[in-house]
Amino acid sequence: xxxxxxxxxxxxxxxxxxxxxxxxxxxxxxxxxxxxxxxxxxxxxxxxxxxxxxxxxxxxxxxxxxxxxxxxxxxxxxxxxxxxxxxxxxxxxxxxxxxxxxxxxxxxxxxxxxxxxxxxxxxxxxxxxxxxxxxxxxxxxxxxxxxxxxxxxxxxxxxxxxxxxxxxxxxxxxxxxxxxxxxxxxxxxxxxxxxxxxxxxxxxxxxxxxxxxxxxxxxxxxxxxxxxxxxxxxxxxxxxxxxxxxxxxxxxxxxxxxxxxxxxxxxxxxxxxxxxxxxxxxxxxxxxxxxxxxxxxxxxxxxxxxxxxxxxxxxxxxxxxxxxxxxxxxxxxxxxxxxxxxxxxxxxxxxxxxxxxxxxxxxxxxxxxxxxxxxxxxxxxxxxxxxxxxxxxxxxxxxxxxxxxxxxxxxxxxxxxxxxxxxxxxxxxxxxxxxxxxxxxxxxxxxxxxxxxxxxxxxxxxxxxxxxxxxx
Amino acid sequence: xxxxxxxxxxxxxxxxxxxxxxxxxxxxxxxxxxxxxxxxxxxxxxxxxxxxxxxxxxxxxxxxxxxxxxxxxxxxxxxxxxxxxxxxxxxxxxxxxxxxxxxxxxxxxxxxxxxxxxxxxxxxxxxxxxxxxxxxxxxxxxxxxxxxxxxxxxxxxxxxxxxxxxxxxxxxxxxxxxxxxxxxxxxxxxxxxxxxxxxxxxxxxxxxxxxxxxxxxxxxxxxxxxxxxxxxxxxxxxxxxxxxxxxxxxxxxxxxxxxxxxxxxxxxxxxxxxxxxxxxxxxxxxxxxxxxxxxxxxxxxxxxxxxxxxxxxxxxxxxxxxxxxxxxxxxxxxxxxxxxxxxxxxxxxxxxxxxxxxxxxxxxxxxxxxxxxxxxxxxxxxxxxxxxxxxxxxxxxxxxxxxxxxxxxxxxxxxxxxxxxxxxxxxxxxxxxxxxxxxxxxxxxxxxxxxxxxxxxxxxxxxxxxxxx
Numbered sequence: 001x002x003x004x005x006x007x008x009x010x011x012x013x014x015x016x017x018x019x020x021x022x023x024x025x026x027x028x029x030x031x032x033x034x035x036x037x038x039x040x041x042x043x044x045x046x047x048x049x050x051x052x053x054x055x056x057x058x059x060x061x062x063x064x065x066x067x068x069x070x071x072x073x074x075x076x077x078x079x080x081x082x083x084x085x086x087x088x089x090x091x092x093x094x095x096x097x098x099x100x101x102x103x104x105x106x107x108x109x110x111x112x113x114x115x116x117x118x119x120x121x122x123x124x125x126x127x128x129x130x131x132x133x134x135x136x137x138x139x140x141x142x143x144x145x146x147x148x149x150x151x152x153x154x155x156x157x158x159x160x161x162x163x164x165x166x167x168x169x170x171x172x173x174x175x176x177x178x179x180x181x182x183x184x185x186x187x188x189x190x191x192x193x194x195x196x197x198x199x200x201x202x203x204x205x206x207x208x209x210x211x212x213x214x215x216x217x218x219x220x221x222x223x224x225x226x227x228x229x230x231x232x233x234x235x236x237x238x239x240x241x242x243x244x245x246x247x248x249x250x251x252x253x254x255x256x257x258x259x260x261x262x263x264x265x266x267x268x269x270x271x272x273x274x275x276x277x278x279x280x281x282x283x284x285x286x287x288x289x290x291x292x293x294x295x296x297x298x299x300x301x302x303x304x305x306x307x308x309x310x311x312x313x314x315x316x317x318x319x320x321x322x323x324x325x326x327x328x329x330x331x332x333x334x335x336x337x338x339x340x341x342x343x344x345x346x347x348x349x350x351x352x353x354x355x356x357x358x359x360x361x362x363x364x365x366x367x368x369x370x371x372x373x374x375x376x377x378x379x380x381x382x383x384x385x386x387x388x389x390x391x392x393x394x395x396x397x398x399x400x401x402x403x404x405x406x407x408x409x410x411x412x413x414x415x416x417x418x419x420x421x422x423x424x425x426x427x428x429x430x431x432x433x434x435x436x437x438x439x440x441x442x443x444x445x446x447x448x449x450x451x452x453x454x455x456x457x458x459x460x461x462x463x464x465x466x467x468x469x470x471x472x
Numbered sequence: 473x474x475x476x477x478x479x480x481x482x483x484x485x486x487x488x489x490x491x492x493x494x495x496x497x498x499x500x501x502x503x504x505x506x507x508x509x510x511x512x513x514x515x516x517x518x519x520x521x522x523x524x525x526x527x528x529x530x531x532x533x534x535x536x537x538x539x540x541x542x543x544x545x546x547x548x549x550x551x552x553x554x555x556x557x558x559x560x561x562x563x564x565x566x567x568x569x570x571x572x573x574x575x576x577x578x579x580x581x582x583x584x585x586x587x588x589x590x591x592x593x594x595x596x597x598x599x600x601x602x603x604x605x606x607x608x609x610x611x612x613x614x615x616x617x618x619x620x621x622x623x624x625x626x627x628x629x630x631x632x633x634x635x636x637x638x639x640x641x642x643x644x645x646x647x648x649x650x651x652x653x654x655x656x657x658x659x660x661x662x663x664x665x666x667x668x669x670x671x672x673x674x675x676x677x678x679x680x681x682x683x684x685x686x687x688x689x690x691x692x693x694x695x696x697x698x699x700x701x702x703x704x705x706x707x708x709x710x711x712x713x714x715x716x717x718x719x720x721x722x723x724x725x726x727x728x729x730x731x732x733x734x735x736x737x738x739x740x741x742x743x744x745x746x747x748x749x750x751x752x753x754x755x756x757x758x759x760x761x762x763x764x765x766x767x768x769x770x771x772x773x774x775x776x777x778x779x780x781x782x783x784x785x786x787x788x789x790x791x792x793x794x795x796x797x798x799x800x801x802x803x804x805x806x807x808x809x810x811x812x813x814x815x816x817x818x819x820x821x822x823x824x825x826x827x828x829x830x831x832x833x834x835x836x837x838x839x840x841x842x843x844x845x846x847x848x849x850x851x852x853x854x855x856x857x858x859x860x861x862x863x864x865x866x867x868x869x870x871x872x873x874x875x876x877x878x879x880x881x882x883x884x885x886x887x888x889x890x891x892x893x894x895x896x897x898x899x900x901x902x903x904x905x906x907x908x909x910x911x912x913x914x915x916x917x918x919x920x921x922x923x924x925x926x927x928x929x930x931x932x933x934x935x936x937x938x939x940x941x
Binding site: 043046047048049050052053054055082084086087088091092093094145265268269270271273274276307343 | 545546552554559562564565566568579666667668669670671673674675690701704705730782783786790791792794795796806807810827830835836838842843846
């Protein structure tokens with residue numbers, strides 16, 4: 001292939017599908033938090049003689065959703081193959097995967113820069129067991145094997161080498177994350193997402209290095225940055241890059257050599273004769289299509305068109321399914337622009353500050369609607385609203401009751417405010433003098449004093465106007 | 473006495489299930505000392521089952537009927553090795569579906585019958601390391617045939633009524649049935665669940681019954697058949713009242729005699745016996761014509777050995793001493809450990825087929841071997857399908873010769889050994905049912921006629937076989 005960019009990156013992402021049971025048996029996909037190793041297994045996940053796989057159609061449906069959401073061509077037949085290699089995490093020493101005919105091919109995902117990252121193929125396969133290295137990945141004298149994960153359904157998404165920077169790769173992963181969350185096929189708490197990246201740089205004449213086992217959405221950028229720097233330095237120091245497979249050690253933040261590749265791996269694929277060909281009928285595809293939710297990029301367009309949101313606000317809100325869902329509910333009652341501003345800025349800020357994820361969020365659209373309705377009607381000041389938001393996140397309450405009980409309604413009686421303004425001006429003659437002379441600092445000080453007197457319930461804009469009229 | 477009669481007598485209380493099982497076990501063990509038909513007896517389990525039958529806890533069409541299960545079909549709590557040292561000590565956690573169905577009908581599993589390791593052979597001489605070869609029930613200097621040798625041998629030798637559960641990938645039911653002089657039915661692929669069958673070539677493996685009596689074959693198949701949600705290749709098949717075909721005569725049947733099966737490779741004795749059989753069918757009102765299956769005969773062996781070994785080499789990969797079967801202490805890397813378990817515990821033929829199969833699916837040759845073989849297989853199916861438009865059944869010898877002596881077998885090259893399957897690989901590749909009918913003897917040794925039918929036409933085979941009762 002003729003590459004022109006400084007950096008060429010292609011990634012393969014393994015997404016675990018959030019089904020109830022494993023891909024080819026009835027074992028639960030997820031165990032209890034305190035489950036013991038090798039207990040969530042049956043004869044099939046352990047590769048016992050005589051056991052036979054039976055396909056979980058729900059997993060196929062989930063994979064179809066990804067294919068449809070990324071615009072893939074879908075194969076009319078689902079065919080599984082055996083990928084043979086010997087490794088202790090493989091219960092059969094072959095993995096049931098797909099080879100010649102993947103479920104989907106030729107799709108794309110658009111990233112922020114406007115670029116379409118092409119999807120080469122999407123296929124289904126079973127997860128191997130997990131290997132536990134008791135004293136570190138490379139130092140351990142032995143590994144322990146836990147087959148609880150063995151047979152979990154994975155969907156592998158393979159991109160073309162279209163990415164040209166770790167930044168783009170991160171953005172791509174973000175987009176993919178958004179898609180699979182919207183599709184309801186990925187559960188961030190129980191599903192694993194892993195990536196293998198192929199990275200090459202111009203300086204080495206694009207010699208391809210594969211870095212395996214990059215876990216999680218955020219790790220990809222870090223791993224790519226490290227690997228690119230490593231390759232550049234290697235070349236700068238007079239070394240050369242070889243065709244190899246490296247592993248990513250997230251604890252240490254480095255990649256390490258696993259094996260050099262003299263040739264392509266030969267997995268001796270055969271069609272898995274234990275599984276019959278599954279027809280993917282047009283009806284089935286249509287059925288899955290009809291259940292597809294609106295995706296992030298579709299929401300962005302709609303928010304701009306229907307709600308007149310700014311593109312930036314629309315994008316930030318649509319990028320996260322939970323935020324978008326909340327926004328849409330609140331926007332039914334509240335001016336969407338106001339709702340967008342408050343959700344995107346205040347809610348997210350307070351959540352981040354308290355390190356609260358969407359799963360931990362205890363408040364819902366009713367709390368937010370109550371709160372923002374008051375803001376919308378100028379019944380409470382922004383400051384009060386911010387404070388209430390902070391308190392809501394800590395422990396939810398009925399906003400209207402609280403505002404009533406604690407007398408938080410904004411002071412709108414201008415006589416009342418005027419009294420407080422006079423008091424502030426009278427008690428701070430120097431500041432009053434300086435404000436008159438045009439000092440914003442002094443004016444803000446006075447406004448602050450009034451805010452304090454009103455316990456934050458007076459509207460700063462009104463205060464400013466009144467003070468200015470007094471000192472004039 | 474056939475198994476149906478036995479089951480009735482046990483159900484009526486005329487025969488005591490426990491006492492009978494005791495006697496059966498004694499006799500089977502006595503036979504086994506000389507003939508090696510059973511790798512593992514499960515005496516306690518058998519007696520417990522007999523007790524249940526006696527108490528009336530289990531009632532069914534096989535009440536109290538002793539059955540032997542080929543070692544490659546797993547029986548819960550009973551060592552199941554597929555005749556291989558690498559699975560020594562393996563105690564299955566579940567029953568194969570066919571075993572469960574038998575036990576639900578009151579059958580008494582007495583033990584696991586001997587076989588070529590993983591089914592890799594035509595004579596039951598390729599037994600696993602440390603296993604004993606089963607001997608021909610008529611002449612112990614001769615082979616039982618394989619790979620379901622123990623199943624066929626016991627069916628012939630036992631004086632008690634019994635049903636043997638065999639398995640065929642490329643001829644492993646009809647060949648031993650032919651050498652031992654019993655009926656052996658390899659059903660349509662998908663008719664009987666493979667769940668619990670230790671795989672040889674998954675797209676070819678079929679479980680089927682062997683017995684001295686065609687009535688037992690019909691009843692046995694009725695019990696075994698049926699769709700199984702645990703086996704994706706299992707089929708919801710119509711027509712399972714096989715016993716009703718026992719009453720039908722062959723009048724008006726159109727029979728195709730596969731003429732290539734009467735060439736140089738087939739002994740005169742066998743040719744004569746088969747023609748006698750065909751003439752008998754003609755006397756009974758059937759008509760026959762000579763037909764040809766050139767593709768099955770010319771390409772069948774090559775296609776079979778490529779596909780079967782390709783699949784087998786992946787199936788055998790899981791046996792590495794890590795999760796079950798033989799194990800040992802180790803400080804080695806997993807690669808060395810796997811090698812040191814596999815090298816001494818697989819027999820020569822298993823290694824040969826692993827190497828053959830791994831080669832056939834290697835990148836670079838995969839298109840020329842594995843994929844091409846899969847295409848030719850489809851053509852072979854079409855070849856048979858065309859014939860079944862005009863003929864009810866096809867017939868030919870089950871094997872080109874009668875049971876050979878062990879000395880004769882030793883002289884055969886691997887390729888010559890594979891030739892023993894010449895007749896049987898075709899129907900096995902096509903997944904069509906085929907039945908060995910013991911039609912007579914030559915030089916004191918049984919000769920078997922193979923009757924082939926269209927998919928799911930086992931009834932026609934039983935109809936034909938019943939003519940030779």
